[in-house]
Amino acid sequence: MGQPEQTTFWQNLKRLPWTFWGSLVRHGKPDTDRARSQTVFSNLFLHLHPTRTHIRSLRFSATMALGVFTLSLFVIIVVTGVLLMFYYKPSVETAYNSVKDIHYVVPLGRIMRNVHRWAAHLMVVAVLLHMARVFYSAAYKQPRELNWLLGIGLLVTTLALSFTGYLLPWDQLAYWAVTIGANIAGSARELTDAFGITQSVDPGGFTREVMLGSRGVGGEALIRFYALHVMVLPIFMALLLGVHFWRVRKDGGLARPDADVTHAGKGAAPKGSPAVKPEQAPTKTYGLMCVVRDRKPATNLDPADTVPSWPYLMRAEVLIFVASLVVCMVLGLLFDAPLKEAANAAIPENPAKAPWYFLGLQELVSYSAFMGGMVIPGVALLGLALIPYLDREKEPAGVYFSGARGKRIAGYSLVFGVVMATLAVAIPVSYGWLRNWVPDINQIWIILVNPGTLLTLAYMAWSLAVLRTTRSTRMAAIAIFTCFLAGFFVLTYVGSELRGPNWDFYWSKSAWPTH
C-alpha cells in the first residue's frame, strides 16, 4: 500500500499545459520512424493511412495522383461551398440576386464562387479519370469489387451534386438545364404514353413531381435541390468516401502485381528508395497487418519494399492538395463562372445546353428521351457495376491494360468506338431518322430503334466479338469500357461544340445564325 501521491489544485494548474498536451499527443516527438508510425496509428485522421506504404504505391504512374486529387477538390468544394452558403438565399425571388451579390459585392465572393465551380468541374473530370485508371490497371479485381461499386456510387453522387448545384443561381442556364433534366427523369412517360397507359400507371410523372415538388421547375424545386446540394448529398458523399478509403486499406492497399512483393532478404530495394534502419521499423503494426486482407499476409516481407507513410505518403498528399488548390485558384482568377439573365419560364435559351458532362447524354436524348436519358445510362452504369463480377480472371493487378494484348485491344476498341459514335451522329445529321422517312411511325419504334440504342448494341457486339476471339473476360471488359469512353468523348464533343440553335448541326459556332 503506497502512499497516494499528494497533488494539490495549484500543482495541477501549473502542470496544466503539459498534462493537456499529453492528453492530446500520446507519443514523443515524431522524429523517428517508429514514433511517426505510432502517431499515424493512434490518430483518427491520420490512421486512414497505413503506417507504412509500399514504394510502388507512391510512384506517379501507379495512381497518377487522381484519387487524392479528387479528394482535394472535394475538400476545396466543401470549404468554398460553406462560405457561399452564408450569402446564398434559396428562394425564387432572392436566389439570382444573392448570387449576383456574391459575384459583385461580397469581398472575395467572386473568387470563391469561381473556385467552387472550377473545382466542381474538375472533380467530374478527376472522378472519370480515376475510374479509367482503376479500370485499366485492373485494380477492380477481387478482392476489390466492393470498392469499385463504392466508386460508382461516388461517381453518381458527384454528378448529382453537380446537377443540383446547377439550378441554384436561378439564371436562364440553370432554369432550362434543370427543366430538361427533370423531364428526362420523368421520361418514362414516353413509354407509358406510347402504350396509352399514362392515366393509370405514371412512374415518370411520379419521379418528376417527387424531384420538383410541383409540376414545373419553381420555388419548391429550388429548395429541394438546395437541401440535396448542401446537406443530403455531401453527407452521403462523405460517408461513401470514408468507406471507400477504409476498403483500400482493408483490401491490402493499392493493387499491385505479386512480382513487386519481395520476401525478406530476397528482393533488392527499388532504386531511389530511402533506406530503412531495421531497428526503427515498427514492430507492432506488422503484427496487425496479418488481419488485413491480401492474397498473402504482409508478414515477413522485407521492410525495404515499404517506406514510412510519414513523411513519404503524406508529403505527396500535401503536394497534390496544394497543386489542386493552385489549379483551381488560377482557373478561378482567369475565368468567371457564368451568370446569365434571371430565369424566364417563357423563353428558353437557344440552344439550351446542359452542363458539359451531360451533353453526351443530351445528344442521345435528342433521339429519344427515355432511351437516351434513362435506359442507356442505366445500362452503362449496370455494366460498369458488373465488370468486377463478370471478369474474374487472375490477371496481375496494377499492370496497365494487363499487358501488350490489352493495349492492342484498347487501341482497336478506341478506333471502333470513335468511328461508331461518329456514324451515330453523322447518319441522322445527313439523312434524318425514322420519322423523316416514315412520318406517322409509332413512337415505340423510335424508342427502340434510334442511333443511341444502335450504338450501344454495336459496342456490346464488339465486346462479345473480342470475348470470342480472345477467350478473355478481361479483354472483353477492356473493349467495352474503351468503347463507352470513346462514345462519351465523341458525343460530348458533338453536343458541346457542334450543336447550335434548335440543336442543329454546325461545324463551328461562327456559323450559327444571328437573330
Added chain:
Amino acid sequence: MSERLKPDPVPRRSFLSIAGLGTLALAGVGALAGMVRLLKPYVYPEPMARFRLGRPDEFPPGTVKVVPERSIYVISEPEGVAVISLVCTHLGCIVAPADKGFDCPCHGSRFDPKGRVLRGPAPRALLWLEVSQAADGSLMVDANREVKPNTWYRG
C-alpha cells in the same frame, strides 16, 4: 407427451429473432415509404392554371395568335376556337413560331401549325388545352387539362 418432445421445425429462439427482425424490417419499409410519399404534395404550389383568354369576338375565324406569357397559341377556324400549348412534349422547352409551324430550340423537334410532330425527338403532338366559357361570356383556358387534338370549342 411424445408430441411435445418433438423438436420444433423452427426453434423458438430463431422464431423470435425472425419475428423481431421481420417487424423491424417492415417498420423500416413503412417509414421509408412515408418519407417518399411526403415528397409528393397533395396540392401543387403553383398559380391556378385556368385563366381568362379574352372575349370570343377577339378571335374571329382565321385568327392565329401566340400568347407568349402563357406559353400557348390560339387558332380560330369556322369550326371553333382551339388553344394549343407551346410546351414541347419532348423535354419541356417552349417552342418558337417558325415559317410553317413551330420549332423547339432544345432538341430540334418541329411541329406543324396544328401541333403534329414533323421531325425530331418529340414523342407526341403539342397538347390541345381545354377551352370553356365563363359566366360573362369570355373564353377560359385550363393549361392543366388536355383535350383530344382537333377538339374545337364552339361558344
